Amino acid sequence: ESEKIDALYTTAPPNSLHLIGKRLHRKTGVPWLADFRDLWNQYPESYNPFRLRWKARLDDRFEKGVLEACQRAIVVSETMKQELLTKYPDLPEERILVITNGFDPDDARNLQPKRLFPQKFTVTHSGTLFAWRKTPEFFEAIRALVDTNPEFSRDFQLVLIGIVHAAVQEEIRRLQLEHWVHLLPYRPYPEMMQVLKGSDVLLLIVGNQPHAGNVLTLKLFDYMNAGRPILAVAPEGEVCRIVQKFQRGSVVLPGDGSGIKAAVERYYQDWKMNGLHEKSVQDLSAYYRRNLTQKLADILDETVKE
Structure with a gap:
């Protein structure tokens, strides 16, 4: 007053x-x-x-x-x-x-990519990986690929930046994936963006909880700003619409283990053929x-x- x-x-x-x-x-x-x-x-x-x-x-x-x-x-x-x-x-x-x-394009414009594993096919997730968002089909798909494809087993690396809840870590241990998963604590934002820019694929897990279709997480916009292909495990809704509209990557429905496996395998084959190039930044000014x-x-x- x-x-x-x-x-x-x-x-x-x-x-x-x-x-x-x-x-x-x-x-x-x-x-x-x-x-x-x-x-x-x-x-x-x-x-x-x-x-x-x-x-x-x-x-x-x-x-x-x-x-x-x-x-x-x-x-x-x-x-x-x-x-x-x-x-x-x-x-x-x-x-x-x-x-x-949304995002500020200047946050990533002058940052150099940081490759944590230069010789590896690196898939990165940033942020909190909640227990109710763990989507076990993703980890089961990775387990199937490392079991059936010796080259993938040699080349693959998953980087999880941030908080990984205990239930998700237990899922990783249950499937004996520790060798292929690198846990990294939260990093300063510029460094996190460097790691995203230096990754081959960026993993976005929305999950299938109630109201998941309306989720429009800030993580999606960080990923788009980094310019790398996105693998979104998400239901029909906002994330799905934007990833597809701006051709930022692939969307697989939660629970579709075979679809997740096929998407990861497709990205891996593109990586082997040097086909995972930076996504051209379309007109994202609305964000x-x-x-x-x-x-x-x-x-x-x-x-x-x-």
Whole structure:
């Protein structure tokens, strides 16, 4: 009140920030913009691991209350917007706007690729590999390839940068893949981008949990910025659409072990024939952070003027 704030902007998770924004909006009357990077119940494995029905109902009540109270809600994908409109049919469609995640092309432009294993066919995953996103079919496909293809067994290397949850590590041990998997702690962002640029294929595992189709992870945009082919294990939805639209790589449905195996084998054969070249950067300016920030600024201006 003393600072004469023109607008309130909350972004979540954590979802408690939206509850704070709602309370401030009611107290001050200042226009409020609520930004949902995830749905309130996007990841029940984390937020409601015991599947408590009372908690799920309470979360829905909180989510609906925020959507009804704010002037504008921003979501990360068109699929997420449609999920909310289906769930809450009384919401005006124009209240929910889409601003995706994105990237800054300068983050990678002048970075030199860093090859951790110069003589290996290197597949890299960056970020947290959650237990519920492990997709055992991927590791089973790798096990099948190293068992049946001596050259692949000699040449293959999987690099996992970041947090790999215990259940995923147990899956790796169960299949006796330790020799082919290199675990690397989180690295500074520029170094991580160098490793991505120096990899042959970038692995993106979305999984098949509820709401997986609306996931539009920041990882996808880091991968596109790195310019390397992407192997996405993802359901029909946003990741699938963008990878295919911009011809950034291959998409295989979760659970399709033979499809995953074929995709990895195809990339490996291309690598042997020196065919895995950097993907030409098409017009990705719609996902540049500068342009996305301008879109957010325009929405804030419109919200204040109403």
